[in-house]
Amino acid sequence: MVSLSMEIELTKTKKQKPAPNELGFGKYYTDHMFMMDYDNPEEGWHNPRIIPYQPISLDPAAKVFHYGQTVFEGMKAYRTSDERILLFRPQKNFKRLNLSNDRIDIPQIDEEFALEALKQLIQIDQDWIPTEKGTSLYIRPFIIATEASLGASTSTSYQFIIILSPVGSYYPEGIKPxxxxxxxxxxxxxxxxxxxxxxxxxxxxxxxxxxxxxxxxxxxxxxxxxxxxxxxxxxxxxxxxxxxxxxxxxxxxxxxxxxxxxxxxxxxxxxxxxxxxxxxxxxxxxxxxxxxxxxxxxxxxxxxxxxxxxxxxxxxxxxxxxxxxxxxxxxxxxxxxxxxxxxxxxxxxxxxxxxxxx
Amino acid sequence: MVSLSMEIELTKTKKQKPAPNELGFGKYYTDHMFMMDYDNPEEGWHNPRIIPYQPISLDPAAKVFHYGQTVFEGMKAYRTSDERILLFRPQKNFKRLNLSNDRIDIPQIDEEFALEALKQLIQIDQDWIPTEKGTSLYIRPFIIATEASLGASTSTSYQFIIILSPVGSYYPEGIKPxxxxxxxxxxxxxxxxxxxxxxxxxxxxxxxxxxxxxxxxxxxxxxxxxxxxxxxxxxxxxxxxxxxxxxxxxxxxxxxxxxxxxxxxxxxxxxxxxxxxxxxxxxxxxxxxxxxxxxxxxxxxxxxxxxxxxxxxxxxxxxxxxxxxxxxxxxxxxxxxxxxxxxxxxxxxxxxxxxxxx
The missing domain is CATH 3.20.10.10 (D-amino Acid Aminotransferase, subunit A, domain 2)
Known part of the structure; x- marks a missing residue:
């Protein structure tokens, strides 16, 4: 397991949070994101860090743009009425992320570490978890191939990223067919x-x-x-x-x-x-x-x-x-x-x- | 057809060119790239520009990372012994790019304009076209969905990019099965x-x-x-x-x-x-x-x-x-x-x- 030590850089300018009725799905993102790199099999996944939410900067030849070597997950965190923060079966998502990694020829991640990293990220951005009925914090872990090479082959480098998005009720007017x-x-x-x-x-x-x-x-x-x-x-x-x-x-x-x-x-x-x-x-x-x-x-x-x-x-x-x-x-x-x-x-x-x- | 007027920003620091025998495939990129934006149907593709080769900066939620809304092309330019620059059937590539666009739900590009833009880019970076037998300048036009939204639907914004890469002979030791x-x-x-x-x-x-x-x-x-x-x-x-x-x-x-x-x-x-x-x-x-x-x-x-x-x-x-x-x-x-x-x-x-x- 990768060491749990993680570099944390907190944002200096917190964003304004959207009104609960404006949330929608996947439109707003929290103040921070998780990021981790992979550059070679010897070092494996390394440099886990929580940093201010920011653009990703990639060479135009990065393989994710050309050969779609990327996988993702989707899950949610909820704020209960007694102020607890709950995740729904997150282990299954990280397990499936590794199944996807296997199919797309991306190196396996440490599922336990990923869950701990996610928890840490959520704690830092917990003010973003909306509390209105039906709302939640949507979690999007994803991995992208970053090698700047146009050969149609498996990438040698990757980034594993987790972003968080407060989302509104899917059914603001009640569940509807x-x-x-x-x-x-x-x-x-x-x-x-x-x-x-x-x-x-x-x-x-x-x-x-x-x-x-x-x-x-x-x-x-x-x-x-x-x-x-x-x-x-x-x-x-x-x-x-x-x-x-x-x-x-x-x-x-x-x-x-x-x-x-x-x-x-x-x-x-x-x-x-x-x-x-x-x-x-x-x-x-x-x-x-x-x-x-x-x-x-x-x-x-x-x-x-x-x-x-x-x-x-x-x-x-x-x-x-x-x-x-x-x-x-x-x-x-x-x-x-x-x-x-x-x-x-x-x-x-x-x-x-x-x-x-x- | 989009106006042919194009903003051109030349690099201040030209890169060193690799030795012909080190070229390989898709490892080196020239000094400039072409870029054009799409933000809404009314405006269509706009702001065509040639700029120094540089990283692409995208929101981590950009749809290309999550839903693979991207298409590309591959073609080559050649330097003849009498110093002419030739492209091999480029119209077919831009036509196919539009067929790919149609399938992946990306707005059509102006094929004629794209070819003119490519020619202009090649002229600017023509010193990068290698001249040794079997070498050429590989051309990679591609379009990526840039909307920062996690909804699994067609993007509202895109970037159309062309990068150039001098490539070595595919068969440095002669054609081989x-x-x-x-x-x-x-x-x-x-x-x-x-x-x-x-x-x-x-x-x-x-x-x-x-x-x-x-x-x-x-x-x-x-x-x-x-x-x-x-x-x-x-x-x-x-x-x-x-x-x-x-x-x-x-x-x-x-x-x-x-x-x-x-x-x-x-x-x-x-x-x-x-x-x-x-x-x-x-x-x-x-x-x-x-x-x-x-x-x-x-x-x-x-x-x-x-x-x-x-x-x-x-x-x-x-x-x-x-x-x-x-x-x-x-x-x-x-x-x-x-x-x-x-x-x-x-x-x-x-x-x-x-x-x-x-």
Whole structure:
């Protein structure tokens, strides 16, 4: 493990904090950031430091710009009503960061050290954690390849950075279902590719599909698999769930979809509640059949930003599926309340997920 | 078209130029770079400028770091023996840049203006064009998403940058065949994805596959398609050709492979020479059959960096194909000599490819 000694340089000019109702998502950043370097295998990751939030200065030939050698994570810290600071399953995020590192050929980080560094950063910027209902401090760890070389090969140097962003409630007017377009032209990822990693290229691939349907009032696209173009994979950048005939079904982790922390938590919570779950292949045809025979009861996306995003409508070619009359389902609401309640400390942490920043 | 007026700021301290035998590929950069901004659709691309080569300063939340919204191009300028400066089919590169832009949801650039800007940049840095045999000035135009926002959506702002790098001969000891490993675990791209665009994520996906085989003496991997895992796509980051029974076969542009400028030029040159060509699906099984029945005569990769890279050996699972006894084929050598001869101005530009920088 890298030594915990860390250089800390505090800012001399603290920024003004935005009003809680102006937060939005990922628009404002706190006063400090964490940074650490990698220049060669002998030295490994070194020079961990907390510094004032500032621009990154890179040679125009830095590999991250050209060959996308970069991975990231997303998680949240919450301020409880009794003034504690809680992180939601952060170990899983740093573990997944290393899985992504492995796929993108980036050196492994020390997960324990990363968590300690994050805690220290949050403590320094704790005044930035908003307290209004539904708000939180979004955490974005990411690693970028910095070698200034145009050879299309693995970088020899990297920076590991953590930035923090106070974010508003995803549902300022209450949880609300969205309309989703089933994408049939573009593909997000394929087995053997990078779909299971949290890496930039997966998201770049989806931008055009999203822009293409946003004008028609769709919040996201539903991705089908790249091979048979029939199995459901993800919705936008979230995992997806369907309640069919009392069972909760979600696509299995086949190699092209992300092993979401919220997905995993939902499955655990449902098992804890003795509600049957299935992780398996589910085709768009099966879904449409369940819709027509009346057994498609609810659907929702899951991710760190929204936690639960109910799906009220799915447009598949010329077929429209209105789910639960376009309203938030009972189970979707129960899961949202339970998960956010555990996260903000208002409900008992029955599955031992929360990690306190002391 | 954007006005041609361009702000030019010349460097006060010219860098020392590396010795010709130390150039390598993409290791050194010239004294200046081109830069242009995009901040909103009304203004479009604006503020074109040539400035001293310098680091790019970006907010840590810039979308290029997180969502890979970036595209690039690669081309070369040559200094002829009579002191002219020639570009090889640059219009095709800027046209492809716009095709990549379209796929990655980046605003279109003015191709004509980009070429004029490039010419101006090359003129300013023309002393950097190396003159030794096989050397050239590699040109890297690229666009990065700069909006400082963590929402996984299309950026509102961009920078378009061109950097120049003097590069050494790809074959300092003469053109030489490489060993290639047929990849069966990882996939580069799939139809519906971004494989036909020159964008970072395609390259990120390949880094681990390349690192995995480099230790065993393989120069690159041969990519198979992501759906059936049998049709040949590309080799490393090059297009690939096979001479089978007198015909030259290359994978068709099915949507997951790059429409290479060198690939296109090779096809044109072969037609000009009345050598039969085929752009079609070609499976690894067909290739192995051609190998066993003795009709696989030559194979080579094509790309801007190497121009022609002869393949002397293909390792597919436990099968080894030694092509042309591991030597550079006659046609491979003829194509290499013809293409590089046209590029460096020593041979007649029979197909009207070269553009002079005056």
């Amino acid at each position: 969205v309309r989703i377009y089933v994408e049939s032209e573009y593909v997000r990822a394929v087995k053997g590719g990078t779909g299971m990693a949290k890496t930039a290229g997966n998201y770049a691939s989806g931008l055009k599909a999203h822009s293409g349907v946003a004008g028609s009032g769709f919040a996201q696209v539903l991705w089908l698999d790249g091979i048979e173009r029939k199995y459901i994979e993800e919705v936008g950048s979230m995992n997806v769930f369907f309640k069919i005939n009392g069972k909760v079904v979600t696509p299995a982790l086949t190699g092209s979809i992300l092993d979401g922390v919220t997905r995993n938590s939902i499955l655990q919570l449902l098992k804890h509640w003795n509600i049957p779950t299935e992780e398996r292949l589910i085709s768009i045809d099966e879904l449409y059949e369940a819709y027509t025979n009346g057994t498609l009861e609810e659907s929702f996306g899951t991710g760190t930003a929204a936690v639960i995003s109910p799906i009220g409508e799915l447009q598949w070619q010329d077929k429209k599926m209105i789910i639960n009359e376009g309203n938030t389902g009972e189970l979707s609401a129960r899961l949202y309340n339970a998960l956010t309640g555990i996260q903000n400390g208002e409900q008992e942490d029955v599955l031992d997920w929360m990690v306190e920043v002391k | 490489v060993r290639i490993y047929v990849e069966s675990e990882y996939v580069r791209a799939v139809k519906g994805g971004t494989g036909m665009a020159k964008t970072a994520g395609n390259y990120a996906s390949g880094l681990k596959a390349h690192s995995g085989v480099a230790g065993s003496g393989f120069a690159q991997v041969l990519w198979l398609d992501g759906i059936e895992r049998k049709y040949i796509e590309e080799v490393g980051s090059m297009n690939v050709f096979f001479k089978i029974n007198g015909k030259v076969v290359t994978p068709a542009l099915t949507g997951s492979i790059l429409d290479g400028v060198t690939r296109n030029s090779i096809l044109q040159l072969l037609k000009h020479w009345n050598i039969p060509t085929e752009e079609r699906l070609i499976s690894i099984d067909e290739l192995y059959e051609a190998y066993t029945n003795g009709t696989l005569e030559e194979s080579f990769g094509t790309g801007t960096a190497a121009v022609i890279s002869p393949i002397g050996e293909l390792q597919w699972q436990d099968k080894k194909m030694i092509i042309n006894e591991g030597n550079t084929g006659e046609l491979s050598a003829r194509l290499y000599n013809a293409l590089t001869g046209i590029q460096n101005g020593e041979q007649e530009d029979v197909l009207d490819w070269m553009v002079e920088v005056k």
